[in-house]
Amino acid sequence: MRQICVTGAGHVGLVTATCFADLGNQVTCVDIDEAKVEGLKEGYLPLYEPGLEEMTRRNQQAGRLTFTAHHEEGVPQADFIFVAVDTPPGIEGEADMTSFRLAAQKIAQCLNKHAIIINRSTVPIGTGDWVTNLIQRHNEKTQFSVVSNPEFSREGQAVADFMQPDRIVLGSTDTAAAEKVASLYSSFKCPIIITDLRTAEMIKYASNAFLATRLSFINEIASICDQLGADVKQVARGMGLDKRIGTGYLEAGLGYGGSCIPKDVEALTYVAAAHGCHPQLLRTVMEINQDQRRLVVQRLREFFGSLEGLTIGILGLSFKPDTDDMRGAASLEVVHRLEVEGAKVKAYDPAAIPIAQRLLPKVQLCPDAYSTAEGSDALVIVTEWNEFKQLDMERIKNLLRHPILVDGRNIYEPEEMLALGFAYCGIGRGHLKETNQH
Numbered sequence: 001m002r003q004i005c006v007t008g009a010g011h012v013g014l015v016t017a018t019c020f021a022d023l024g025n026q027v028t029c030v031d032i033d034e035a036k037v038e039g040l041k042e043g044y045l046p047l048y049e050p051g052l053e054e055m056t057r058r059n060q061q062a063g064r065l066t067f068t069a070h071h072e073e074g075v076p077q078a079d080f081i082f083v084a085v086d087t088p089p090g091i092e093g094e095a096d097m098t099s100f101r102l103a104a105q106k107i108a109q110c111l112n113k114h115a116i117i118i119n120r121s122t123v124p125i126g127t128g129d130w131v132t133n134l135i136q137r138h139n140e141k142t143q144f145s146v147v148s149n150p151e152f153s154r155e156g157q158a159v160a161d162f163m164q165p166d167r168i169v170l171g172s173t174d175t176a177a178a179e180k181v182a183s184l185y186s187s188f189k190c191p192i193i194i195t196d197l198r199t200a201e202m203i204k205y206a207s208n209a210f211l212a213t214r215l216s217f218i219n220e221i222a223s224i225c226d227q228l229g230a231d232v233k234q235v236a237r238g239m240g241l242d243k244r245i246g247t248g249y250l251e252a253g254l255g256y257g258g259s260c261i262p263k264d265v266e267a268l269t270y271v272a273a274a275h276g277c278h279p280q281l282l283r284t285v286m287e288i289n290q291d292q293r294r295l296v297v298q299r300l301r302e303f304f305g306s307l308e309g310l311t312i313g314i315l316g317l318s319f320k321p322d323t324d325d326m327r328g329a330a331s332l333e334v335v336h337r338l339e340v341e342g343a344k345v346k347a348y349d350p351a352a353i354p355i356a357q358r359l360l361p362k363v364q365l366c367p368d369a370y371s372t373a374e375g376s377d378a379l380v381i382v383t384e385w386n387e388f389k390q391l392d393m394e395r396i397k398n399l400l401r402h403p404i405l406v407d408g409r410n411i412y413e414p415e416e417m418l419a420l421g422f423a424y425c426g427i428g429r430g431h432l433k434e435t436n437q438h
């Protein structure tokens with residue numbers, strides 16, 4: 001049985017630790033957050049991922065998965081040590097490596113036999129070399145290898161993504177070490193790419209930057225569609241059916257969010273500029289994303305003139321459906337801009353209300369979509385939750401003070417909404433379409 005230590009019990013670390021235990025390995029997961037570790041020992045997960053709670057409990061009961069707040073209890077016996085700690089954005093958009101540096105130092109202090117240290121966090125290109133030097137400085141006696149193994153899973157599907165990945169990427173100067181790490185994934189059918197450290201680190205950043213680029217691309221096309229009277233939803237479908245293009249990440253809307261894509265595009269831009277490159281495409285991708293957030297206020301201003309004293313209803317606060325995560329969510333900027341314009345905001349989200357209470361203290365949080373619409377001057381869809389796709393729109397229209405719908409995720413059809421008497425405005429589906437009822 002292989003001995004694995006995972007440092008970090010967050011979204012990535014906990015899924016990595018649990019899934020490796022489920023594959024039959026002996027796993028110790030170390031996190032410096034003692035409260036989190038105590039909770040995990042008692043079966044309380046600090047986050048929601050479909051299937052994870054049951055899998056964690058099953059492997060704890062089988063004795064293959066343990067949690068500790070002390071690196072000394074996980075690192076020394078491990079053959080494989082994964083680093084899955086947070087690398088949040090710093091003040092200039094760079095990756096803040098504080099947690100990573102502390103984790104690497106702790107590992108160095110506890111290392112007493114050869115082990116493979118595997119980086120799973122998203123880190124700047126060159127980190128593999130940097131961490132090798134750092135560990136050597138803190139522990140001159142023990143031999144070790146460093147492998148980069150970036151994580152590509154999506155929140156909300158992380159267990160399935162771990163168990164059925166599209167590809168495994170491994171980077172190292174030590175090919176034998178990379179092959180040993182590859183053996184941990186030998187039951188998977190996907191391609192395994194073994195390359196050098198910097199290339200592996202770049203594959204992660206380039207993948208997220210490309211997804212962001214597709215979204216900003218289609219949002220730029222959406223702006224042009226708005227001016228020229230084309231429908232971006234059909235344009236995206238017509239494009240996506242071309243096998244060279246594909247359908248994913250071509251939804252025009254209020255832009256990308258979350259805890260990964262925005263920070264990774266920023267960090268790649270920062271590291272590129274710091275090395276004398278001119279990352280103009282990446283800068284434009286970020287600029288377009290910012291512009292998308294402004295569309296809601298722009299559209300409402302075109303309709304009402306001033307927003308002072310109006311009440312605007314928002315449907316959806318999480319950064320994407322099926323999660324309560326509001327990190328990098330479009331809703332935060334939309335609400336901020338509406339409040340700056342003097343509007344009052346009412347909002348509903350199927351999962352994020354407890355988090356929104358803390359992040360959006362001035363917003364009136366409602367128990368459902370209908371109470372959000374009631375008495376609002378206009379309704380804005382910010383997150384495309386399934387439960388917003390089949391609302392009783394006749395009822396919604398009657399509850400609103402004005403039948404104005406800004407559909408920031410294009411979940412309704414303009415013609416149907418116009419037929420119901422709404423003034424409808426999607427993204428890239430023709431400019432604010434008015435009814436003569438207003």
Ligand SMILES: NC(=O)c1ccc[n+]([C@@H]2O[C@H](COP(=O)([O-])OP(=O)(O)OC[C@H]3O[C@@H](n4cnc5c(N)ncnc54)[C@H](O)[C@@H]3O)[C@@H](O)[C@H]2O)c1
Pocket residue numbers: 007008009010011012013030031032033036084085086087099100102103104106120121122123151152153154155259260
């Ligand atoms: N969240 C995702 O879906 C996702 C996907 C791909 C890649 N990533 C990347 O993976 C990394 C981790 O992301 P996350 O979402 O799991 O972060 P997270 O904030 O959810 O979890 C990080 C955990 O690391 C712990 N930690 C910090 N310092 C530590 C140390 N010295 N020793 C042990 N534990 C320590 C923290 O207490 C926390 O529990 C980041 O680099 C992120 O960019 C995340």
